[in-house]
Amino acid sequence: MSKVTQDIGATVHPDRLDPAYDYPGYVATHLRAPKRPLRSLPEGLTEIAGPVFGEGLVGPLDHDLTRQGSGEPIGERLIVHGRVSDSAGRPVANQLVEIWQANAAGRYAHTVDRHQAPLDPNFSGAGRCLTTSSGSYRFITIRPGEYPWSNHDNAWRPAHIHFSVFGRSFSSRLVTQMYFPGDPLLEYDPMFQSIRDRRAAGRLVAKFDLDATQRDWALAYRFDVVLGGDGATPIETIGEERG
Amino acid sequence: MSRGEVATPSQTSGPFLSIGTEWNARGQMVDPSTPGAVTISGRVFDGAGAPVIDALLEIWQADPAGRFPPATASSWTGFGRTLTDRSGAYRICTLKPGALPLAGGGVEAPHLDVSIFARGLLQRLVTRIYFSDDAEVESDPLLSSLSEAEVRASLIARRGASGYHHDLWLQGDKETAFFVP
Numbered sequence: 001m002s003k004v005t006q007d008i009g010a011t012v013h014p015d016r017l018d019p020a021y022d023y024p025g026y027v028a029t030h031l032r033a034p035k036r037p038l039r040s041l042p043e044g045l046t047e048i049a050g051p052v053f054g055e056g057l058v059g060p061l062d063h064d065l066t067r068q069g070s071g072e073p074i075g076e077r078l079i080v081h082g083r084v085s086d087s088a089g090r091p092v093a094n095q096l097v098e099i100w101q102a103n104a105a106g107r108y109a110h111t112v113d114r115h116q117a118p119l120d121p122n123f124s125g126a127g128r129c130l131t132t133s134s135g136s137y138r139f140i141t142i143r144p145g146e147y148p149w150s151n152h153d154n155a156w157r158p159a160h161i162h163f164s165v166f167g168r169s170f171s172s173r174l175v176t177q178m179y180f181p182g183d184p185l186l187e188y189d190p191m192f193q194s195i196r197d198r199r200a201a202g203r204l205v206a207k208f209d210l211d212a213t214q215r216d217w218a219l220a221y222r223f224d225v226v227l228g229g230d231g232a233t234p235i236e237t238i239g240e241e242r243g
Numbered sequence: 244m245s246r247g248e249v250a251t252p253s254q255t256s257g258p259f260l261s262i263g264t265e266w267n268a269r270g271q272m273v274d275p276s277t278p279g280a281v282t283i284s285g286r287v288f289d290g291a292g293a294p295v296i297d298a299l300l301e302i303w304q305a306d307p308a309g310r311f312p313p314a315t316a317s318s319w320t321g322f323g324r325t326l327t328d329r330s331g332a333y334r335i336c337t338l339k340p341g342a343l344p345l346a347g348g349g350v351e352a353p354h355l356d357v358s359i360f361a362r363g364l365l366q367r368l369v370t371r372i373y374f375s376d377d378a379e380v381e382s383d384p385l386l387s388s389l390s391e392a393e394v395r396a397s398l399i400a401r402r403g404a405s406g407y408h409h410d411l412w413l414q415g416d417k418e419t420a421f422f423v424p
Contacts, residue, residue, distance in 0.1 A: 016252070031414060
């Protein structure tokens with residue numbers, strides 16, 4: 001067994017430091033966070049299995065968010081790349097990575113987004129790719145804008161890109177957000193602040209990557225993703241550390 | 244002893260998750276005309292009983308023979324997803340999974356593993372869906388470990404005239420049983 005049942009919000013995988021469901025600073029949790037204690041799921045065949053995504057699933061340009069319209073989107077072109085690995089450092093190969101984001105003005109191409117900022121007809125904000133055999137992925141996009149939201153008075157989200165990442169098992173499935181280094185809004189953002197552990201929060205901040213920039217064309221950021229929950233870390237280590 | 248690297252923590256999918264996921268969120272793990280295809284449908288509610296209109300449900304399951312990729316036919320990934328609509332409703336079309344053998348003997352009743360992503364969920368919710376007309380439900384070790392009848396019932400889809408019905412309650416008196424992700 002590699003999981004332990006604890007009260008809601010507690011860290012349950014030894015290598016995972018996920019936020020609590022019930023985080024008062026993020027208002028939308030109030031009616032959506034479960035109140036009963038979570039139960040332990042046995043590690044049966046369903047939990048250790050994962051989907052296998054075929055080569056034909058994504059198109060050759062699905063990773064390039066700047067080539068989806070009839071022209072180029074407005075904004076600062078960026079290369080966002082990295083590596084997906086498990087907590088033992090092994091690459092997670094041939095798995096699906098999806099991103100979605102606001103445009104350069106901080107507006108999503110979504111009917112629910114009412115922010116008074118222009119839409120960009122050349123930017124859908126969606127991309128996807130499969131990791132390579134070494135676990136690497138690469139997107140070309142534009143820098144997303146910050147935007148206001150209604151969580152609290154004068155609330156603004158830091159610039160971010162949503163990431164959806166699949167691992168080798170059901171247990172390693174992750175949806176998260178990538179942030180940019182030095183963003184002054186991180187200090188005020190309840191979503192980012194919901195992660196109490198500084199090392200874990202640091203995982204969500206991409207690193208500026210001068211070596212990966214493309215001269216006269218685009219800056220680059222590196223965002224490595226470490227998936228927990230693959231059974232790579234035995235539970236016994238917790239007892240040893242406590243002992 | 245090293246605990247390995249700190250894993251990347253979860254963040255909410257936010258309200259705009261359909262932008263990135265709707266391209267393969269048709270809720271059809273098989274075409275509805277496939278022999279043996281069943282539908283599972285219902286609605287997702289919050290703690291005030293309001294429909295959750297911006298959720299993504301993801302299904303992981305065995306095939307009817309109890310197999311997973313890569314042992315399955317190439318068209319079967321074991322994975323499907325769907326977005327809730329403006330009434331909080333979802334619908335999945337799939338083949339019922341087989342019962343799964345347990346290492347210590349016995350079987351797990353046929354089930355789907357379900358992840359729920361939505362605005363307001365800082366990490367996914369995890370639950371299972373069992374089927375009311377499977378004999379193995381009575382002896383399933385996970386269901387048997389749940390002492391309260393209503394908690395067990397919150398994991399079992401009910402067979403109806405046009406498929407299975409199963410509502411999901413994120414919070415409140417009818418709260419669905421959720422598991423450690």
